[in-house]
Amino acid sequence: MTAPKATLQFHQLRSGYEADKTSALTEALSQGQHLAIKGASGSGKTSLLRVMCALQPAQHGHIDYQQHTISVQNLPWWRRQFCYLPQEPVMGANTIAEVLRLPWSLQATDKPSPSDEACQTALASLNIQHNMNHDVDTLSGGEKQRLAITRALLLDRPVWLMDEPTSALDAKSRDSLMTLLKTLPIIAVSISHDPEWMRAASHTFVLGDHHE
Numbered sequence: 001m002t003a004p005k006a007t008l009q010f011h012q013l014r015s016g017y018e019a020d021k022t023s024a025l026t027e028a029l030s031q032g033q034h035l036a037i038k039g040a041s042g043s044g045k046t047s048l049l050r051v052m053c054a055l056q057p058a059q060h061g062h063i064d065y066q067q068h069t070i071s072v073q074n075l076p077w078w079r080r081q082f083c084y085l086p087q088e089p090v091m092g093a094n095t096i097a098e099v100l101r102l103p104w105s106l107q108a109t110d111k112p113s114p115s116d117e118a119c120q121t122a123l124a125s126l127n128i129q130h131n132m133n134h135d136v137d138t139l140s141g142g143e144k145q146r147l148a149i150t151r152a153l154l155l156d157r158p159v160w161l162m163d164e165p166t167s168a169l170d171a172k173s174r175d176s177l178m179t180l181l182k183t184l185p186i187i188a189v190s191i192s193h194d195p196e197w198m199r200a201a202s203h204t205f206v207l208g209d210h211h212e
């Protein structure tokens with residue numbers, strides 16, 4: 001018998017910071033699927049994503065992953081299932097090599113640290129041309145965003161939770177990221193204001209004014 005595909009389920013999930021007090025997220029996602037969330041500024045998108053990341057408690061509802069309800073007891077396990085890409089990419093180190101290996105230096109993963117070759121392959125897939133010793137302070141906003149995505153790629157986790165991952169990307173980089181995401185064996189949840197990005201997602205959820 002083959003193992004069931006990983007499933008991520010949201011049941012009537014609310015952060016409590018939704019502008020629309022009736023909004024709640026109910027959705028079931030399997031590997032290869034992508035839920036894109038949109039809504040006006042202040043509608044509560046980031047707060048909902050932070051609930052998914054267990055960075056703040058849900059006001060209502062719960063999350064199941066692989067038939068386990070996320071709770072205080074299994075939080076360490078849940079935290080190792082996802083990559084969180086916040087709105088402002090966190091570099092956390094000085095050079096590209098250090099930034100890419102940050103999760104390993106923080107012992108956030110038990111997997112072996114990626115080789116230089118693996119880092120270079122991942123950098124190339126996000127079209128980052130700089131060498132590994134390059135100072136990240138000199139990178140553009142879009143390059144930092146792509147570097148954070150490169151790190152997520154190396155971390156190789158089954159769930160990606162992304163807060164406006166394309167906000168600093170041009171259309172070409174956005175399209176490459178959409179293509180890349182479709183090739184990965186992951187469940188993706190993202191926040192976006194970009195109609196093209198929303199169209200490419202398998203599932204969408206609108207917070208706030210449903211007539212926008």
Ligand SMILES: Nc1ncnc2c1ncn2[C@@H]1O[C@H](COP(=O)(O)OP(=O)(O)OP(=O)(O)O)[C@@H](O)[C@H]1O
Pocket residue numbers: 017018039040041042043044045046047048
């Ligand atoms: N910890 C908090 N304490 C008080 N208010 C909060 C807190 N977190 C969020 N809010 C408020 O909840 C509302 C929703 O915020 P949130 O950041 O989730 O919105 P958003 O839809 O992601 O907005 P944007 O598109 O501008 O990033 C805002 O009015 C915000 O000020």
